[in-house]
Amino acid sequence: MTQPARPAEGAPGLLSSAGRVFDLSLGQMLWSRRSVFLGVLLGGPVLLASALRIAATLYASGLKINGVQAGGSAIFGMMIWLLYLRFIVPVLGVFYGTSLIADEVDDKTITYLFTRPIPRSAVLLGKYFAYLVCTVLLVLPSVMLVFFLVVPTGQGAIAGAFPSLVADLGMLAIGLAAYGAVFALVGTTLRRPLVLGLVFAFGWEPAVLLFPGYLKRLTVAYYLQALVRHEMPQDSAVSMLMQVFREVPTVSTSLLCLAVIVGLTLWLAGRAVEEREYVLEQ
Template structure:
């Protein structure tokens, strides 16, 4: 009897087997929305659940989870179609329209119009609205936010991971479409001047990425503040942002004025060139846009970390 009791005691007190460094069990934080940190198994190593997961590790886990949901969604399919429409236009221009458009309208002029009027003014802000405003609002509406809030993860890490997934998704959809449009249009009449236009392409890609960051930060804040942020976001884009076309000091209260001033494409025709009459200094534009991104994201993180969310049954 004593020997049997001693064997049971030794079995209960036996040292747990050491896990190899970098094993998959160590990295599982939010995989598939299952608890990455739960009750320890008998004989397993105890984990301190009173302290949150480190910020970088938690943000990466949320990023992986959010990116998978964003990429394989109907929203991404719709945005891929909208962002790819200029490629179709470029192909039609190259095959059919190149011989009928007056010589004074160059392919580079058409490319500039696509960047300024289609991407920068309309489609990229819409993409930012429909992605960024849904980062938290969709979780609240779908009653899935509880799965994230009950993990030992800081709320700021949740928001950072989701915003990074938004940036990665939109950049991977938008920038390749711009590059393909650029090369299809500018090689339609030969490769003359193509090398000199590449720096403008790189500058445009930077401005478009900055637009996604600026509008994304703003609409992330809107999505944290409001339960239904889409309608206010549309009003902001297509009512308030029109102030950028007015003379005077009012355009400085819009994002469009600063982003548009960073683009070198200027229509030469009278009438439409008046829209671009006020060009702000590039240094001022970068400072204001960077400040807007930081302020909006900081405010969104603070509101999200302090707000109580009650899920309706």
């Protein structure tokens, strides 16, 4: 019997192992049905932007916001707020973040990863990086298409607004990183993470942002919104109330706090994965 050679002694370290798990997971994540569905979802803003572009072309008077003639940049900023920041980024975070380990458990493939000479937290970390790359690859093209469709309307200039696009892309990537890490923690510590994830993203965060005081600091949105360069839209009474109680931390504070959130939640999630026993359904 020909026996295979054995790999050199010395198990790969945490980051090296995470890199190998990343390689294994990225393709799986990118070409999953979930990504296809989210790709379709992210086509929604592009369709909307196309419709607005057509409307702006047909009606020479251009588009208005609050009855005032609006430039393309303002509309783009509003879409960043309402569609990407408040909806798409948290949804992607919940969807992928809570599933990083849970998907492998549900599919019963976790055994193959957890019986390798790598720390379990490397599996989580590798999958988290794969999530980040996958979601960024999904979101950024959608944002760029919306930008190029909407900004030229109403005498808007692409060149002038381009730095703002770069800032928006960076902000969205940071948002994906932060929400992904928070929901990775939720996903690794709870048996049914989805409901709590949705409560956090669509219950807790919008609710506490309406109140004055310190509670809002216990959200990701508080710090993330400070990175947005566009004006917060006032599309509803809730938005107006949010505007009234809005405190904006400095960019550096926000970045630091978001980095702490990412680091801390990933560390806690890693610990949870290391300690937890995964009993697969028979």
